[in-house]
Structure formats: C-alpha cells, structure tokens
Amino acid sequence: MKPQSINVEKVLRDKGFKLTKQRVEIFKEILGKRGHFEVEDIVHRIRRKGLKASRATVYRTLNILKEVGLLNEVVKFGNKTYYEIGTKEHHDHLICLNCGKFIEFHDNRIEEVQDQICGQFNFKPLYHRLEIYGICEDCNKNIKTDR
Amino acid sequence: MKPQSINVEKVLRDKGFKLTKQRVEIFKEILGKRGHFEVEDIVHRIRRKGLKASRATVYRTLNILKEVGLLNEVVKFGNKTYYEIGTKEHHDHLICLNCGKFIEFHDNRIEEVQDQICGQFNFKPLYHRLEIYGICEDCNKNIKTDR
DNA sequence: AGAAGTATGATAAAGTTTCTCATTGCAAAT
DNA sequence: ATTTGCAATGAGAAACTTTATCATACTTCT
Numbered sequence: 001m002k003p004q005s006i007n008v009e010k011v012l013r014d015k016g017f018k019l020t021k022q023r024v025e026i027f028k029e030i031l032g033k034r035g036h037f038e039v040e041d042i043v044h045r046i047r048r049k050g051l052k053a054s055r056a057t058v059y060r061t062l063n064i065l066k067e068v069g070l071l072n073e074v075v076k077f078g079n080k081t082y083y084e085i086g087t088k089e090h091h092d093h094l095i096c097l098n099c100g101k102f103i104e105f106h107d108n109r110i111e112e113v114q115d116q117i118c119g120q121f122n123f124k125p126l127y128h129r130l131e132i133y134g135i136c137e138d139c140n141k142n143i144k145t146d147r
Numbered sequence: 148m149k150p151q152s153i154n155v156e157k158v159l160r161d162k163g164f165k166l167t168k169q170r171v172e173i174f175k176e177i178l179g180k181r182g183h184f185e186v187e188d189i190v191h192r193i194r195r196k197g198l199k200a201s202r203a204t205v206y207r208t209l210n211i212l213k214e215v216g217l218l219n220e221v222v223k224f225g226n227k228t229y230y231e232i233g234t235k236e237h238h239d240h241l242i243c244l245n246c247g248k249f250i251e252f253h254d255n256r257i258e259e260v261q262d263q264i265c266g267q268f269n270f271k272p273l274y275h276r277l278e279i280y281g282i283c284e285d286c287n288k289n290i291k292t293d294r
Numbered sequence: 295a296g297a298a299g300t301a302t303g304a305t306a307a308a309g310t311t312t313c314t315c316a317t318t319g320c321a322a323a324t
Numbered sequence: 325a326t327t328t329g330c331a332a333t334g335a336g337a338a339a340c341t342t343t344a345t346c347a348t349a350c351t352t353c354t
Contacts, residue, residue, distance in 0.1 A: 054334045076223030094270050113256050122284035123241050130277045137269035201303050
C-alpha cells in the first residue's frame with residue numbers, strides 16, 4: 001500500500017470541513033515531508049513556493065489535521081511543538097540533544113508495562129509518549145574526534 | 148532520611164551562587180510543595196504571601212535549581228512547563244487529561260527497554276521521559292455517573 | 295566598613311499560539 | 325450559471341511563556 005495515497009480531501013469532507021486552496025497546499029507540504037517538523041517549517045515552505053497561507057491558517061489547519069488524526073503532535077521540546085504524520089503505526093522517539101535528530105522505534109514491552117501500571121492505578125490509558133534523550137551515533141563520533 | 152533536609156544553601160554556595168532573600172523564598176515555596184507545579188504557581192504564591200520576587204527572578208531561580216539538579220523539568224503540556232523537585236529517584240508519570248493530576252510510577256523494565264533500543268542504534272541515552280495520558284480513577288467514576 | 299561583582303526589578307523583547315472581525319471563497323440549492 | 329449561507333482566510337492584535345537589558349541594590353569577601 002502506498003502511504004502517499006491518503007485521501008485527505010475525503011477525510012476532511014466527511015468531517016464537514018471545506019476544501020480550500022490553503023488547506024490543500026498545507027497538506028501537500030506535510031505529506032511531502034517524511035520526518036518531523038515544526039509550524040515555522042511549513043510557514044516558510046509555503047512562502048518560499050510563493051503560495052499564500054497566513055500563519056494563522058497554518059496553525060488552524062494543523063489543528064484540524066490533528067483533530068481528524070492525520071497529524072500527531074509528537075514532542076514539545078525547547079518551547080516548540082514538533083509534529084509528524086499521524087497515519088503510521090505508533091512508535092516512540094530517540095532524540096539527539098546535539099543535532100536534534102529524531103529516531104523512531106517501537107517496542108511492545110512498553111505497551112505491556114503501560115497496561116500493567118495503569119491497571120494498578122485504575123487509570124484508563126489513551127496514549128503515551130516516550131522520549132529518550134541522548135547523543136546519536138553520528139554526533140558521538142564527531143564529539144569524540146572533534147579536537 | 149528527611150527529604151526536607153536538603154541543604155539548598157550549601158548546594159548553591161558550593162556552586163558559587165549568592166544566597167539572596169528572593170532565592171530563599173522561592174526555595175521555600177518549592178520545597179513546601181509535594182507535587183508538580185508550573186512557574187505561575189510560584190509567582191502567585193510569592194505574591195500572595197506579600198513577599199517580593201519578580202517574575203524574571205522566579206524564572207532565573209528555577210533555571211539555577213534545574214542546573215544544580217534540585218529541580219526537574221517534567222512535562223511540557225499545553226504550552227506550559229511543569230516542574231518537580233529533582234531530588235527523588237527517577238520515575239515516570241500518568242497524566243489525567245480530565246483533571247490534570249500527575250501520578251508517579253517507576254518500572255525497571257523501561258530502563259531495560261531503553262538500554263536495549265539504544266544499543267541497537269548506538270545511541271547514548273542520557274535521560275528519558277515517559278508520559279501516559281488518559282483518565283484517572285476518580286475522573287473515570289465521575290464521568291460515568293455524571294448524567 | 296569598603297570593594298568587587300553578582301542579583302534584582304521593571305520593562306522591553308522574542309517567540310509561539312490564539313483570537314477578532316471584515317472580507318473572501320466554497321459548496322449546495324435555485 | 326447565479327445566488328446564497330456559512331465557513332475559512334488574512335492581517336493584525338492579543339495572550340502567554342520565557343529571556344534579555346541595564347541601572348540600581350544586595351552579598352560576600354577582605
């Protein structure tokens with residue numbers, strides 16, 4: 001199956017949202033991106049292409065996409081919010097404190113621990129977020145050989 | 148051992164920071180709190196007591212405490228940063244999306260998974276953050292019986 | 295008590311995100 | 325194809341969090 005073939009137009013229509021030029025442009029930008037991004041990324045990309053969508057519209061659109069599940073808010077880091085496409089399976093992140101790289105991973109044991117802990121507290125889990133901060137392989141090499 | 152007996156004054160002196168009225172007041176507020184708090188909590192508490200420490204000083208002091216390890220930044224949630232005293236052992240959090248309550252827990256399996264995953268990616272972990280979002284026991288009861 | 299240098303307060307400023315409201319544009323009905 | 329109703333947009337204001345600036349005040353060391 002092609003991940004690019006998500007029919008954003010259909011999803012939005014079904015939820016009663018209108019399909020505007022701006023939204024289409026923003027979708028394209030987001031779907032064209034593989035990794036993680038922040039709002040200003042999108043604003044600048046749109047601008048650079050000579051398209052027009054105000055900052056407010058970008059924010060509004062991202063919130064809608066989040067609402068319909070096409071976008072996930074991933075990490076709040078250094079006062080910024082990072083997003084990723086929300087249609088892949090759940091995963092967690094390694095985040096390099098040196099270069100800011102995000103590495104994705106998945107491990108079922110996390111879910112197991114989650115279910116067990118939540119059972120203990122009668123807590124109904126909806127989602128989780130695990131971020132492991134540290135130094136990635138590349139940076140580790142460079143730091144070691146930098147002097 | 149008494150957790151209250153952390154000698155903030157000594158820690159600061161040793162690191163070359165001066166001991167001012169404002170810092171002492173802010174320490175007291177923080178050490179007096181058991182749970183998690185945000186910056187405005189502290190600002191308002193200080194004000195309500197008729198003490199004086201500007202918002203800037205509160206921010207500066209929290210950053211110093213973070214630097215010397217007496218304070219941990221815990222969660223960024225809804226554009227706010229939450230803190231907790233940094234002298235307890237590591238733990239993670241269940242966060243209730245309804246009432247905002249934080250519940251602490253610890254499970255060694257998280258560390259095991261972390262080490263193994265990081266090994267796979269040659270990633271050097273420094274710390275992690277696991278937040279499980281959902282509905283706490285109390286809220287769950289209330290929501291169910293609310294109508 | 296005095297000197298040296300850090301900390302503070304008030305305010306400005308930077309940065310992110312939301313709100314306002316007049317105008318525009320989409321889409322459904324005519 | 326036009327009209328019409330309502331949702332969406334843009335531009336700027338505004339809210340909010342956090343940091344920077346800089347003259348003045350306070351700590352600490354001698």
